[in-house]
Amino acid sequence: MNRWDKTVVVVGGGFGGLRAVKALAKAHAKVLLIDQNNYHLFQPLLYQVATAGLEPEQIAKPIRSIFGRQGNFDFMMAKVEALDLSNRRISTTAGDLGYDYLILAVGASTWFPGIPGLAHHALPLKTLMDAISIRNHVLRCFERASSARDPQTQEALLTLAVAGAGPTGVEMAGALSELVRVVQRRDYPRMSSKAFKVMLLEAAGSVLPGFPQSLSQAALDILRRKGVEVRLGVSVQGFDGNILGLSSGEQVPCNTLIWAAGVKGQGLLQALGLQTSPNGRLIVEPTLQIPGHPEAYAIGDAAHFEIDGKTLPMMAPVAIQMGELAAANIMRQLEGERPLPFRYRDPGLLATIGKNAAVARIHGLELKGFPAWVVWLLVHLLAIVGFRNRLMVLINWAWDYLFYDREDRIIVDPRR
């Protein structure tokens, strides 16, 4: 049993955690991955599950099946409840344990600012259950609208608002506008297509803030062409599940608000008493070590990292590169060498807006519309974990592309 003296614990099976575990395959140490789910979630496609384009199982891969052949790997399905960095102990729902080295890859969670009603009524999009809940909620609204008699009730049921026009919000609004079109034509031919409304709200003056201005403009044009009502410079003031209050003073009848306007570090990190960014992520050393704890690392969304005064974005490529370096640094430490600083290779920017359209910047090259969408498709197909999943996702997409269907539009509500 004790082939290895040392134990590396990786908390979190997202992109960063997975890459770290993989890179540690040749480490002379036991590698234990802890996650509260038994699967890795391909988060960039979560909005597709929320809009009935993909099945939940197609973007989730059992973690044990990924590392089945890695001899030093073990997995524990548990929620981490507390960390004691000084004594190198972790408390989990499946018991306590110690470690020699630690990689914190716990990701981020949805941040609801203190707007009245928001935390209770708005729908987050961070977990697989969040996506299934959005799908259930939206489809159920359509069903209710089909038998609603009061016009304002029907308007509220058919108005879908997305707050936040970052990549997630833009993708979500684009996919919703396509879901609405298919659903109206196929399932509710007696309801007018004009009765359905998809709104995208952004407090800043453009969609995709942080993208080059020409790409933001292209994305805005595409969204509007797809029938999305984009409202710039407008923020949410309140939401009670029936009325959406906007900073413009409007009170919009609306039963669906999807919140894509902010994430924050996990509460677990804030409880450590260490220095965090304003949104609760750990400020790490250039080597990704946690200050004062050279055997502990934080990566991905859990880590706040600046290069030339600019914070690295919370996206998969950053997490993957950090996972690789944290693993390499631990292997250096195991050999008695010093950890190396993190260097980021920027892969570019990419956001899709429904079928056929995207915006991208790769190696300084800007792409818009269909060519960008082809790049997006290739990147995501190559990246999605597991061969069968890739095949199934491809078939689903090809089907959607040819027949423009949303076959997964079933309501499976477990909480009923």
Next chain:
Amino acid sequence: MNRWDKTVVVVGGGFGGLRAVKALAKAHAKVLLIDQNNYHLFQPLLYQVATAGLEPEQIAKPIRSIFGRQGNFDFMMAKVEALDLSNRRISTTAGDLGYDYLILAVGASTWFPGIPGLAHHALPLKTLMDAISIRNHVLRCFERASSARDPQTQEALLTLAVAGAGPTGVEMAGALSELVRVVQRRDYPRMSSKAFKVMLLEAAGSVLPGFPQSLSQAALDILRRKGVEVRLGVSVQGFDGNILGLSSGEQVPCNTLIWAAGVKGQGLLQALGLQTSPNGRLIVEPTLQIPGHPEAYAIGDAAHFEIDGKTLPMMAPVAIQMGELAAANIMRQLEGERPLPFRYRDPGLLATIGKNAAVARIHGLELKGFPAWVVWLLVHLLAIVGFRNRLMVLINWAWDYLFYDREDRIIVDPRR
């Protein structure tokens, strides 16, 4: 709006209800289908979802997409709460309505006899959520077992019992034994394959009671070859979630009991005050009409029907043929003609036992093992609703067949 004077309401979108709606396409009446779910469930493959072989979306098809082009069709997603046959009124969670003709195709529900603890701790397999719950529960037991230290705790976590060796129980036990084998080898190589146990309990003296004796024997042999511990003449006396009490006096450490030992008619039917069978199904006229209510029909599992003193089994072919006749009889009544009596064309018997093996009787011909399994595969592929689903299911099966994987083994627990 009022192209039709008359309204036919079909309650229940199972096999019988769907066929009735389809057959009513040319009726000079509005056809309203009511179901509490927005999808048709392909129930014969439910055990595949429960054992991580298929995805929930692959055996569920949105009802509106099935009848999108049927001009006289409408759908209402609602739960029927009460029926008033005398006044031809239906109370639903989405409001009350009247009808001119009615087809009750409400199916059956799991019957838990008054055995201590059973209703609370045993797992039914009737709905899509039941199947997802079994998948979650079983996979979570394996995860817990991998870190359990107490031998009896581990034994209970790895003992999976199925009560009832009808087709559902046999299929479930066969599929569980394959799930166990894959999971042990791929995910838990450090646990012994002998630690896992699948038990099939049957109070009668043979598996598949009601099948010809030679097929029952063949099924028993196949199950045992697949490592299922089959216990005949043994019934459940109690289950508290940890200990399974058997009529043999044994107290088996066991956390999982799947209940496939009985179904009963829906409570809705029993509330009508009409004559029902001992298991709560409506006794119908030879024409499938409900006695005393010539405009109302009951079909499928909701109807108790005898031919030559033998009760028709509760399976899809019966429901489908009844749906066809009920629709035809209503169309006859609309034209002023008399309804015809039901004649059953027996399609045979079929039960699968995991991969590669089944037993079947078709037109007097008995098949066992691989040939029966090929028949089973063809019948189910041809029957499953919707072309894309069929393609996806085929790919999933081909994948399983070639690589013997269970890629859908993710735990998505909504109630957490």
